[in-house]
Amino acid sequence: MKFFQTEISLEPASRGFHLITHKVLEAIPELHDIRVGQLQVFIKHTSASLTINENADPTVRIDFESHFNKMVPENAPYYKHTLEGPDDMPAHIKASLLDSSVTLPVTNGQLNLGIWQGIYLCEHRDHGGSRNLVITAFGI
Amino acid sequence: MKFFQTEISLEPASRGFHLITHKVLEAIPELHDIRVGQLQVFIKHTSASLTINENADPTVRIDFESHFNKMVPENAPYYKHTLEGPDDMPAHIKASLLDSSVTLPVTNGQLNLGIWQGIYLCEHRDHGGSRNLVITAFGI
Amino acid sequence: MKFFQTEISLEPASRGFHLITHKVLEAIPELHDIRVGQLQVFIKHTSASLTINENADPTVRIDFESHFNKMVPENAPYYKHTLEGPDDMPAHIKASLLDSSVTLPVTNGQLNLGIWQGIYLCEHRDHGGSRNLVITAFGI
Secondary structure (H helix, E strand, O other): OEEEEEEEEEOOOOOEEEEOHHHHHHHOHHHHHOOEEEEEEEEOOOOEEEEEEEOOOHHHHHHHHHHHHHHOOOOOOOOOOOOOOOOHHHHHHHHHHOOOEEEEEEEOOEEOOOOOEEEEEEEOOOOOOOEEEEEEEEEO | OEEEEEEEEEOOOOOEEEEOHHHHHHHOHHHHHOOEEEEEEEEOOOOEEEEEEEOOOHHHHHHHHHHHHHHOOOOOOOOOOOOOOOOHHHHHHHHHHOOOEEEEEEEOOEEOOOOOEEEEEEEOOOOOOOEEEEEEEEEO | OEEEEEEEEEOOOOOEEEEOHHHHHHHOHHHHHOOEEEEEEEEOOOOEEEEEEEOOOHHHHHHHHHHHHHHOOOOOOOOOOOOOOOOHHHHHHHHHHOOOEEEEEEEOOEEOOOOOEEEEEEEOOOOOOOEEEEEEEEEO
């Protein structure tokens, strides 16, 4: 049984959806030693999140941002948690709708993803700053 | 420590929500050898997804389809990713709202689910075709 | 390799979002024996769910309840699964939008969460009753 874990800090990203698969892979080269296993990426924040989606056409990521802004609007009249700005409470809700982690199968030292799948950092704040990830891989 | 992994291909399913618990269990009989562990089912696509929900009344799955179509409509005026048809961009968003995987506890060689819980394949495309799953089980 | 698993029953909670991090930690003291690993909390129900979000300001949890009630309303005209009351079908949909489990990294015998992160029990029914959790921790 092998168990690897590392933490990385991502540079501040603009509000929106960003592909980070390559950054995750660079951070954990020990993945190559796992024949069968799993990799988890966990984000240590409540106003940014992670998901898996289409890795090719940038308009997909633009449409994600547009739709999440519609589905979870700023300045909803029922928000009480408004002290940290209009983008804060929607960011918390979006983070839970997406997720704080992704868990991926590992096969023969590689992520076993579909050809169109990539890992998204979902930055829900206007100025979210640097974001910290815990990356854990294990298997045999 | 035991680690098992297999891939299966599901036959094309109609747009909507479908119970696949039995297909997952058939694919990984080694589950019976795990006393304490986990099972993950991962879908290698970005326009279909997996979730856990009610396994008895088919109207629950019909209502899921109705509600997701309302919450993530086709032909929203702000979509830019429209080349692959009106059902494509909503499918990507629905897939991230639900999830690309489910992870379940394993106890005494069985999935340790609640009595009403089952695994859903969520097919978000009109003609999604066959869908591939990676099933990983591990434990002691 | 270490593998621990336990089940706990939470006392009935009012409809809404509740911090349960301390209850999870109390249930699995063996966590202290894991240097690098993961902890999963799984809820054995389809009308309540788990998520990770802000652990400080109670208004965040109130706003979650308000927003989910807007995004997944009761008495939508297209619901067919209505026999168990107006809060039932929305509860199923909310449970899948959030999730039936959370998986957290473990580092040096502790949950490796961000400073503002806590585990929420999301009770989507008016009278959901007691809720059962399976807690699984493993690592080296």
